[in-house]
Amino acid sequence: MTTLKQLRGSAAIAGVATYGCGESPGHTDMELLAEAARRAVADAGLAMKDIDGLCTASASATMWAMPVVEYLGLRPSYIDSTMLGGSSFIAHLLPAMQALASGQCNAVLVCYGSAQRTATFGRREVVASRRYLDPQPYETPYEPMQPLSAYALAASRHMHEFGTTRRDLAEVAVAARAWARLNPEAFMRDPLSIDDVLNARMVCDPLTVRDSCLVTDGAGAFVLVRADRARDLPREPVHVLGTGTAVWNRQISSMHDLTTTAARDSGRAAFDMAGLSPRDIDVVQLYDAFTINVLLFLEDLGFCAKGEGGAFVRGGAIAPGGRLPVNTNGGGLSCVHPGMYGIFALIEAVRQLRGEGGDRQVAGARTALAHGNGGTLSSQATAVLGLAQTL
Amino acid sequence: MTNSSTTSKPTGTGVLARHQAELDAGRFLIQRCGACQRAVYFPRVLCPHCGAEEPALVAPAGTGAVYAVTTVRRKPEAGGDYNVSIVELDEGVRLMSRVEGMPPADVRIGLRVRARVVVPPGGSGMVVFDAITGDAA
Ligand SMILES: [Zn+2]
Numbered sequence: 001m002t003t004l005k006q007l008r009g010s011a012a013i014a015g016v017a018t019y020g021c022g023e024s025p026g027h028t029d030m031e032l033l034a035e036a037a038r039r040a041v042a043d044a045g046l047a048m049k050d051i052d053g054l055c056t057a058s059a060s061a062t063m064w065a066m067p068v069v070e071y072l073g074l075r076p077s078y079i080d081s082t083m084l085g086g087s088s089f090i091a092h093l094l095p096a097m098q099a100l101a102s103g104q105c106n107a108v109l110v111c112y113g114s115a116q117r118t119a120t121f122g123r124r125e126v127v128a129s130r131r132y133l134d135p136q137p138y139e140t141p142y143e144p145m146q147p148l149s150a151y152a153l154a155a156s157r158h159m160h161e162f163g164t165t166r167r168d169l170a171e172v173a174v175a176a177r178a179w180a181r182l183n184p185e186a187f188m189r190d191p192l193s194i195d196d197v198l199n200a201r202m203v204c205d206p207l208t209v210r211d212s213c214l215v216t217d218g219a220g221a222f223v224l225v226r227a228d229r230a231r232d233l234p235r236e237p238v239h240v241l242g243t244g245t246a247v248w249n250r251q252i253s254s255m256h257d258l259t260t261t262a263a264r265d266s267g268r269a270a271f272d273m274a275g276l277s278p279r280d281i282d283v284v285q286l287y288d289a290f291t292i293n294v295l296l297f298l299e300d301l302g303f304c305a306k307g308e309g310g311a312f313v314r315g316g317a318i319a320p321g322g323r324l325p326v327n328t329n330g331g332g333l334s335c336v337h338p339g340m341y342g343i344f345a346l347i348e349a350v351r352q353l354r355g356e357g358g359d360r361q362v363a364g365a366r367t368a369l370a371h372g373n374g375g376t377l378s379s380q381a382t383a384v385l386g387l388a389q390t391l
Numbered sequence: 392m393t394n395s396s397t398t399s400k401p402t403g404t405g406v407l408a409r410h411q412a413e414l415d416a417g418r419f420l421i422q423r424c425g426a427c428q429r430a431v432y433f434p435r436v437l438c439p440h441c442g443a444e445e446p447a448l449v450a451p452a453g454t455g456a457v458y459a460v461t462t463v464r465r466k467p468e469a470g471g472d473y474n475v476s477i478v479e480l481d482e483g484v485r486l487m488s489r490v491e492g493m494p495p496a497d498v499r500i501g502l503r504v505r506a507r508v509v510v511p512p513g514g515s516g517m518v519v520f521d522a523i524t525g526d527a528a
Contacts, residue, residue, distance in 0.1 A: 058481045137407060137411075137433075138432075138433040138487065141515070141517045142475050142487050142488055142489050142517075143463070143473070143475070144461075144463070144475045144487065145463050149461050149463060149475050152461035153459040153460070153461050153475070153476075153477055154459065156459045156461055156500065157458065157459040159499065160500040160501075181486055201464075202462075202464050203460065203463075204461045204463050204464065204475075205460075205461050205462040205464075205496075206459075208460075213496050251487075252477070252487070253477050253486055253487040254433075254484055254485075258459050258477070260456070283515075318465065
């Protein structure tokens with residue numbers, strides 16, 4: 001039997017790519033995905049015919065792996081299309097590592113694409129059709145504006161229990177924008193101040209439009225291979241030291257505690273497998289669908305105590321030059337958010353470890369954490385990544 | 392608030408349908424597990440706490456407190472702002488609902504509330520809450 005500890009570092013990310021981030025009018029989800037996939041495979045120094053494992057998910061197509069296989073011309077021996085919302089592509093890591101370790105496959109392509117911003121069948125239509133395909137009969141009658149209302153409810157509770165303020169939430173958005181201003185790929189790069197966030201249009205109290213993620217187009221892909229093979233490929237391998245996934249609920253009203261997410265379990269699993277703790281992490285990428293997410297995940301992943309997220313981020317502490325670099329690409333708040341952001345968090349972690357961050361590069365980063373969230377604080381997946389020297 | 396403490400179990404309909412039928416008739420029911428005695432909401436065919444067979448539908452006291460709150464902002468011409476709350480019933484379960492009879496901005500966490508079933512003309516019954524004022528709180 002292979003233990004999780006034995007899987008530590010057994011696989012490495014050998015190639016990454018993003019494509020079409022921002023606005024890509026006239027493109028389909030599949031076209032964006034395929035271009036990112038092609039570039040990630042090339043980045044890994046491989047050809048598409050080398051890909052014998054596929055992980056992918058879509059917010060709209062329920063049998064999405066099949067058209068992706070068809071479009072890319074694959075004949076995979078390993079397929080995972082598990083759909084856990086935005087955490088999916090980080091959740092895909094552990095089964096893919098097991099498939100690689102067992103020899104079921106040799107090179108896994110993980111890929112996602114969405115033309116959510118410019119597609120005619122966009123977010124509004126997906127939300128409308130979900131009422132029938134994925135009903136929530138105990139919440140929908142009250143017309144929550146989902147997903148925003150769910151996160152606003154969690155934020156209200158966090159403020160009530162811990163004295164967290166709207167200004168604390170604004171710190172998260174301002175830090176994300178400060179990083180985005182250093183990233184040419186980021187969609188929103190104009191200056192943003194605390195007052196700008198506080199004075200922005202309120203959508204669901206206490207969250208304003210500036211507490212909310214972007215709606216963009218975009219695609220991301222990465223290639224996972226066994227560590228020994230990664231050493232022979234052109235890019236510096238980024239090893240998966242640990243990873244974990246946890247789900248406790250679907251609906252916000254079913255959450256056990258609105259201020260504690262299943263990231264507490266996914267994070268513990270990832271750190272246990274990695275044999276590391278939060279203080280060992282050089283750069284952090286958190287799924288920031290809304291500003292409250294970052295506070296919740298900093299707490300649940302152990303970067304600070306429960307309730308201290310607000311204090312932790314004050315004074316630009318997660319912005320460039322702060323005590324902990326968080327969401328160095330600008331995150332879902334300012335860089336890119338085509339419906340399911342998790343794969344972009346992972347790709348930014350890889351770019352930082354490879355030293356490809358340009359103006360936003362965190363000097364000497366050897367370890368990174370990427371965390372995905374899905375649904376309405378429903379699914380959580382965490383990955384701890386490291387360079388060869390951390391093995 | 393309801394005139395029956397436990398409903399009989401009609402055949403041929405699921406727990407969602409029976410719960411909704413009670414709401415349509417003006418009655419708000421939750422579940423109580425016969426095995427572990429814990430309250431359950433939303434109603435389902437097994438106890439999510441202990442796995443026991445379908446908990447019985449029972450009438451809650453109907454009182455509780457606002458646990459989390461948001462105001463959904465909406466243009467005045469579309470009907471204006473409205474409240475969405477998560478209410479924790481005194482039985483210990485939570486549900487999404489709204490607090491009526493007061494401005495959305497005045498709904499606060501901890502506010503004591505009482506359940507009421509509204510049945511829109513031709514629509515489905517749903518549970519809403521009113522603030523409990525004065526000594527009744
Ligand atoms: Zn039970």
